[in-house]
């Protein structure tokens with residue numbers, strides 16, 4: 001049904017200069033510019049109250065926007081995901097009025113890009129064993145310690161940080177702080193991945209500063225907000241693959257249309273076994289899209305995305321590389337599928353490993369007895 005809202009969104013996309021939606025070098029600047037334009041047009045922040053820069057006048061607006069924007073958002077849009085899909089909902093739920101006014105508007109329009117400072121060298125799946133500390137000194141927290149695997153830290157103005165603020169063990173005595181990244185006490189060092197990219201980083205804190213009031217929720221009771229944010233993360237990761245028309249990107253399974261394209265071009269589409277695989281990949285993508293539209297446990301969508309990513313990459317690579325793990329330099333298909341087969345395993349880790357998702361589904365969704373710790 002075409003109504004005023006649909007016309008509004010269409011008019012917005014039609015009015016955009018092409019440079020804003022094109023990929024390539026400088027892509028982060030372009031997606032930030034696009035977000036800025038969307039915020040100005042009131043096309044972000046659906047469900048978020050107007051006083052924080054959001055919009056509540058359109059029913060089911062996020063879903064409808066997603067439908068109309070299908071295949072029209074640049075693939076680098078995911079770089080802004082931590083701010084929009086994790087920091088904003090958690091500040092809305094647990095933040096003070098001042099925090100909501102200070103942080104939500106510049107996140108919606110991408111003036112501030114966020115990273116997630118949770119994992120440490122000795123604290124990944126077992127996040128409650130984290131050691132980074134924040135100690136109050138007058139009106140500021142002083143932060144010392146190290147984080148690792150911090151996606152996008154090199155591009156971020158702000159970070160959601162978990163740090164130990166109390167003496168209590170494990171998940172007690174932890175607080176969530178909102179830390180400015182551009183300051184002398186924060187050092188970001190890139191980590192190179194098997195794909196050749198350096199998307200995530202080590203982050204070192206040496207007497208870094210956070211204003212006293214930038215704690216989300218109660219001091220020493222940050223675990224609640226911390227796990228709430230993880231649920232938002234898993235839920236948004238599970239939805240990345242819902243757009244079947246999208247371009248391939250590093251955070252989701254390669255869309256089915258790429259698989260079909262190479263199958264037709266290489267003649268594999270006439271092979272009985274490949275046809276079975278294509279059917280499985282198509283069904284997997286459909287299921288992912290339906291999971292994305294429903295309110296299911298967030299770990300289910302995340303697990304499904306990972307399974308689909310590995311499967312599609314393996315089928316595509318077999319067609320592109322004729323069963324060999326090598327290709328000629330400059331062979332576009334070979335390079336594309338090699339990248340995705342190397343990239344797919346990371347989806348099992350970021351946002352919590354497959355095993356942790358299964359534990360979570362067992363304990364929280366199915367009510368099975370907890371793992372002994």
Ligand SMILES: Cc1cc2nc3c(=O)[nH]c(=O)nc-3n(C[C@H](O)[C@H](O)[C@H](O)COP(=O)(O)OP(=O)(O)OC[C@H]3O[C@@H](n4cnc5c(N)ncnc54)[C@H](O)[C@@H]3O)c2cc1C
Nearest residue numbers: 116117118119124125149150151346349350351352353355
């Ligand atoms: C692409 C990517 C992006 C990331 N981005 C971020 C980010 O932005 N911010 C951030 O803070 N972190 C980030 N991470 C880190 C990620 O959250 C951790 O890698 C993940 O939580 C696993 O922790 P670990 O690497 O220390 O592995 P470990 O926890 O040491 O796990 C090792 C293995 O043991 C298994 N295991 C551990 N505990 C259990 C258990 N109880 N039951 C069964 N099996 C278990 C795991 O499943 C895994 O196979 C990212 C990781 C990747 C790969």
